[in-house]
Amino acid sequence: MEQETSKITFNISKEKNFSEWYSEIIAKAELADLRYNVKGFLVFQPWSVEVMEIMYDILESILKRKGHRPYWFPAVIPEENFKKESEHIKGFTPQVFWITEAGNEKFNEKLALRPTSETAMYQMYSLWIRSYRDLPFKAYQRAQVWRYETKATRPFIRSREFYWVETHNCFATRKDSELQIKEDMETTYELLFDNLCVPSIFLERPQWDKFPGAITTSAADTLMPDGKMIQLPSTHLLGQGFAKVFDIKFKDNDKKEKYVWQTCYGPAISRIFAGLISWHGDDKGLVYPFKVSPIQIIIVPIYKTENKTKVIKKSMALKKKLAKEGFRVNIDLNETKPGEKFYFWEMKGVPLRLEVGEREINDKEYILFLRDENRKIKVDEEKLTKLIHDEGKKFDERLKKKTKEKFESSIVSAKTKEEIKKAVDSKKIAKINFCSLEKDGEKCAEVIEKEINAEVRGKKIENEEKPSGKCVICGKPAKVVVYIARSY
Amino acid sequence: MEQETSKITFNISKEKNFSEWYSEIIAKAELADLRYNVKGFLVFQPWSVEVMEIMYDILESILKRKGHRPYWFPAVIPEENFKKESEHIKGFTPQVFWITEAGNEKFNEKLALRPTSETAMYQMYSLWIRSYRDLPFKAYQRAQVWRYETKATRPFIRSREFYWVETHNCFATRKDSELQIKEDMETTYELLFDNLCVPSIFLERPQWDKFPGAITTSAADTLMPDGKMIQLPSTHLLGQGFAKVFDIKFKDNDKKEKYVWQTCYGPAISRIFAGLISWHGDDKGLVYPFKVSPIQIIIVPIYKTENKTKVIKKSMALKKKLAKEGFRVNIDLNETKPGEKFYFWEMKGVPLRLEVGEREINDKEYILFLRDENRKIKVDEEKLTKLIHDEGKKFDERLKKKTKEKFESSIVSAKTKEEIKKAVDSKKIAKINFCSLEKDGEKCAEVIEKEINAEVRGKKIENEEKPSGKCVICGKPAKVVVYIARSY
Numbered sequence: 001m002e003q004e005t006s007k008i009t010f011n012i013s014k015e016k017n018f019s020e021w022y023s024e025i026i027a028k029a030e031l032a033d034l035r036y037n038v039k040g041f042l043v044f045q046p047w048s049v050e051v052m053e054i055m056y057d058i059l060e061s062i063l064k065r066k067g068h069r070p071y072w073f074p075a076v077i078p079e080e081n082f083k084k085e086s087e088h089i090k091g092f093t094p095q096v097f098w099i100t101e102a103g104n105e106k107f108n109e110k111l112a113l114r115p116t117s118e119t120a121m122y123q124m125y126s127l128w129i130r131s132y133r134d135l136p137f138k139a140y141q142r143a144q145v146w147r148y149e150t151k152a153t154r155p156f157i158r159s160r161e162f163y164w165v166e167t168h169n170c171f172a173t174r175k176d177s178e179l180q181i182k183e184d185m186e187t188t189y190e191l192l193f194d195n196l197c198v199p200s201i202f203l204e205r206p207q208w209d210k211f212p213g214a215i216t217t218s219a220a221d222t223l224m225p226d227g228k229m230i231q232l233p234s235t236h237l238l239g240q241g242f243a244k245v246f247d248i249k250f251k252d253n254d255k256k257e258k259y260v261w262q263t264c265y266g267p268a269i270s271r272i273f274a275g276l277i278s279w280h281g282d283d284k285g286l287v288y289p290f291k292v293s294p295i296q297i298i299i300v301p302i303y304k305t306e307n308k309t310k311v312i313k314k315s316m317a318l319k320k321k322l323a324k325e326g327f328r329v330n331i332d333l334n335e336t337k338p339g340e341k342f343y344f345w346e347m348k349g350v351p352l353r354l355e356v357g358e359r360e361i362n363d364k365e366y367i368l369f370l371r372d373e374n375r376k377i378k379v380d381e382e383k384l385t386k387l388i389h390d391e392g393k394k395f396d397e398r399l400k401k402k403t404k405e406k407f408e409s410s411i412v413s414a415k416t417k418e419e420i421k422k423a424v425d426s427k428k429i430a431k432i433n434f435c436s437l438e439k440d441g442e443k444c445a446e447v448i449e450k451e452i453n454a455e456v457r458g459k460k461i462e463n464e465e466k467p468s469g470k471c472v473i474c475g476k477p478a479k480v481v482v483y484i485a486r487s488y
Numbered sequence: 489m490e491q492e493t494s495k496i497t498f499n500i501s502k503e504k505n506f507s508e509w510y511s512e513i514i515a516k517a518e519l520a521d522l523r524y525n526v527k528g529f530l531v532f533q534p535w536s537v538e539v540m541e542i543m544y545d546i547l548e549s550i551l552k553r554k555g556h557r558p559y560w561f562p563a564v565i566p567e568e569n570f571k572k573e574s575e576h577i578k579g580f581t582p583q584v585f586w587i588t589e590a591g592n593e594k595f596n597e598k599l600a601l602r603p604t605s606e607t608a609m610y611q612m613y614s615l616w617i618r619s620y621r622d623l624p625f626k627a628y629q630r631a632q633v634w635r636y637e638t639k640a641t642r643p644f645i646r647s648r649e650f651y652w653v654e655t656h657n658c659f660a661t662r663k664d665s666e667l668q669i670k671e672d673m674e675t676t677y678e679l680l681f682d683n684l685c686v687p688s689i690f691l692e693r694p695q696w697d698k699f700p701g702a703i704t705t706s707a708a709d710t711l712m713p714d715g716k717m718i719q720l721p722s723t724h725l726l727g728q729g730f731a732k733v734f735d736i737k738f739k740d741n742d743k744k745e746k747y748v749w750q751t752c753y754g755p756a757i758s759r760i761f762a763g764l765i766s767w768h769g770d771d772k773g774l775v776y777p778f779k780v781s782p783i784q785i786i787i788v789p790i791y792k793t794e795n796k797t798k799v800i801k802k803s804m805a806l807k808k809k810l811a812k813e814g815f816r817v818n819i820d821l822n823e824t825k826p827g828e829k830f831y832f833w834e835m836k837g838v839p840l841r842l843e844v845g846e847r848e849i850n851d852k853e854y855i856l857f858l859r860d861e862n863r864k865i866k867v868d869e870e871k872l873t874k875l876i877h878d879e880g881k882k883f884d885e886r887l888k889k890k891t892k893e894k895f896e897s898s899i900v901s902a903k904t905k906e907e908i909k910k911a912v913d914s915k916k917i918a919k920i921n922f923c924s925l926e927k928d929g930e931k932c933a934e935v936i937e938k939e940i941n942a943e944v945r946g947k948k949i950e951n952e953e954k955p956s957g958k959c960v961i962c963g964k965p966a967k968v969v970v971y972i973a974r975s976y
Contacts, residue, residue: 094591102583128521
């Protein structure tokens with residue numbers, strides 16, 4: 001289907017009406033169609049898929065560089081496997097889709113459509129891992145998972161089918177597995193910030209909010225324009241719980257049989273995409289980072305009947321030149337007015353627009369529009385590819401600077417319940433001294449949830465902060481500095 | 489898990505014991521593990537996944553170049569959709585996995601786990617396509633599909649879960665849709681032969697063997713070493729049948745509302761992989777084409793205690809140099825003998841091996857082993873990257889020449905039933921004059937199946953051959969030249 005330039009411009013305040021902005025831009029930019037006739041399932045359209053494909057490429061190449069190898073495991077898991085780890089089954093059972101028949105045959109044992117793959121993968125690990133020489137064992141798969149969410153679904157953020165990567169890793173010692181958590185944190189920052197210009201903070205979750213079957217869960221949280229946090233990739237220190245039920249043992253250096261220590265990590269590409277568009281978009285529509293935009297440069301020819309051939313010919317030549325340099329470039333040849341094309345591609349979030357008219361051709365100097373700053377600059381034809389390269393880089397650097405500053409200024413210290421409330425009411429994250437993230441702190445978290453409608457998201461795991469004084473809620477000595485926010 | 493050099497060498501005659509060869513190499517080279525505890529489902533391991541990922545990249549880039557755009561549709565399809573097209577439901581129902589519950593809730597309407605996506609996609613098409621300007625509409629998705637196969641499953645060739653791409657396209661006229669079938673044929677040859685060095689013949693299937701709901705089905709068939717054909721990508725001229733039940737209409741140039749003409753095309757990556765390893769492998773194991781091998785060059789350092797540091801240092805430097813040029817290169821640093829490493833990587837099918845010893849370092853001339861020909865040549869250090877580039881190209885050219893010659897010589901003309909039998913008994917494809925691929929020819933096909941245990945695969949669609957004389961089976965005037973072979 002040809003990209004058609006629409007006559008209606010997009011104009012919704014992202015800050016004031018985020019919910020409306022989010023729904024409207026998904027429809028307008030054709031990111032996803034929500035009219036599929038199964039609740040909670042949606043159709044992802046090219047303008048989101050093409051970005052998510054690039055995100056997959058980036059993530060998978062980071063994982064491979066760090067020694068993970070790709071597997072494809074079945075999407076179905078026998079009920080028997082699923083029931084092996086008691087916490088896991090308790091946590092996931094309410095969310096599992098079950099396959100109970102095929103053709104005209106009813107199954108004796110039903111099959112789970114994977115909500116996550118621990119119980120599919122670990123029985124195989126027990127067949128594969130024999131010796132300390134097999135460790136570390138670092139595997140990943142690119143996959144979809146299905147969860148029968150009971151909470152309200154929201155496109156890209158929470159749906160009953162989502163796209164992710166899951167890594168599942170085994171180590172000889174607890175120490176090694178803990179180092180993997182740090183590596184996952186670095187991978188997360190590399191993906192989110194270095195490549196997608198999305199800021200986040202990596203937090204270890206409270207004990208009452210961890211992954212079913214894990215010792216600890218840590219995750220990158222980012223802030224949406226409406227002041228709510230969403231969880232982006234999470235990583236779990238699984239300990240030896242799964243290893244014991246799935247019998248994953250190795251003969252160590254010292255000839256003794258030992259259970260492996262495990263971790264798993266699950267970046268949900270479709271949810272990260274939600275963070276990406278929400279951070280960078282503005283009232284005119286999407287803003288895609290140069291690095292991941294399916295079209296990095298859109299060429300708009302500006303012509304009259306008498307010079308149409310000349311302008312289009314030159315535009316095509318420029319497209320060819322840029323494509324040859326490896327840029328993702330396109331040219332809008334629709335029979336609509338330049339102004340409409342401008343609006344359309346601005347709404348679509350294409351970072352750079354090259355305007356080609358007769359004067360520009362004669363002057364050998366073109367106009368380059370920078371989507372993020374709504375600003376035009378002139379670029380010399382001679383140095384075009386070099387300049388586009390530089391402007392692409394600068395584009396993403398500006399996004400990073402802007403989002404980082406905004407995110408950092410959103411974190412405020414709070415010393416009282418009122419200050420917490422004030423922070424989250426003004427769409428910010430409150431940082432407070434807190435009694436405990438162990439079981440005994442849960443009551444204070446409940447107070448925060450009940451009275452302020454906000455959530456204890458956890459504590460930093462890098463440069464862990466020292467608490468001082470008392471827990472803002474219960475007044476007992478503070479053991480930890482925690483972050484509090486509203487959430488989806 | 490580190491690649492470990494095994495002490496046992498692989499040695500099975502592919503021609504004599506193909507079935508054993510196939511099973512053993514899958515286990516030995518760690519392509520897939522068949523011990524997953526759901527029948528017909530298997531775990532794909534890195535040494536196959538890494539090739540299939542490259543195959544996906546190649547295929548998707550061809551499709552994008554030809555104007556297809558990527559979508560992700562849900563994996564679940566309501567029963568109601570599924571039932572809309574009567575032929576389709578009849579053909580697929582016996583193979584469908586059904587989801588009937590989630591959490592603790594039983595569904596009112598069950599959901600099909602997609603066996604193919606027509607009935608998921610076309611209801612959306614009816615929302616999207618409005619005008620002749622929206623046509624051609626060419627979409628694809630990279631996806632898994634699930635089919636409850638009742639025939640014997642066989643890894644990569646036929647399993648209950650497989651990996652494919654499906655394109656689904658709409659056109660204004662029948663003519664346009666027929667041209668798409670030709671384009672799909674070219675895409676198939678480009679993928680299979682130009683990139684994977686796998687020969688095939690593109691045949692239009694008999695009417696009694698078409699896709700449920702299609703006007704015609706055409707597919708690329710290739711020959712396995714045991715003389716059986718397997719179907720690789722297939723493409724279907726759907727006509728307007730689905731358009732009518734899913735109401736996909738457009739307003740044409742002449743202002744009239746018309747139903748679209750549709751095609752769909754489904755290259756199964758995992759099955760093509762089966763063809764790839766079966767064509768190129770030999771009695772020592774796999775042979776991967778240079779273009780798609782996860783490791784294109786394996787460097788084996790050959791050292792004694794006294795020169796170990798020097799040799800390894802140089803090997804690492806060579807690896808870095810080649811990696812920088814974009815080659816997929818690795819170095820085997822295991823503490824095993826060079827001979828064992830040679831066997832191991834030959835079994836794994838790595839096309840080129842670079843041997844680095846002290847003498848080679850001093851002479852600035854290394855030994856390059858060519859896996860397909862079991863032959864060593866010398867390569868000058870100065871020209872290393874250029875030579876590797878050339879040898880990689882030559883490697884794949886040799887594979888193409890060899891497989892093409894073999895495939896072409898496997899097709900023999902037959903004038904009697906006995907000649908057909910002789911051909912298929914000697915693992916060949918028989919070409920015969922035949923009465924008809926319409927309904928009235930089915931009886932003759934049944935004779936061939938019953939008496940010779942072979943199948944009428946169809947007729948060529950490019951350079952269609954003129955029949956002469958009578959049908960080899962019934963003696964009526966021949967209307968078509970068809971190809972006959974044993975099959976899986």
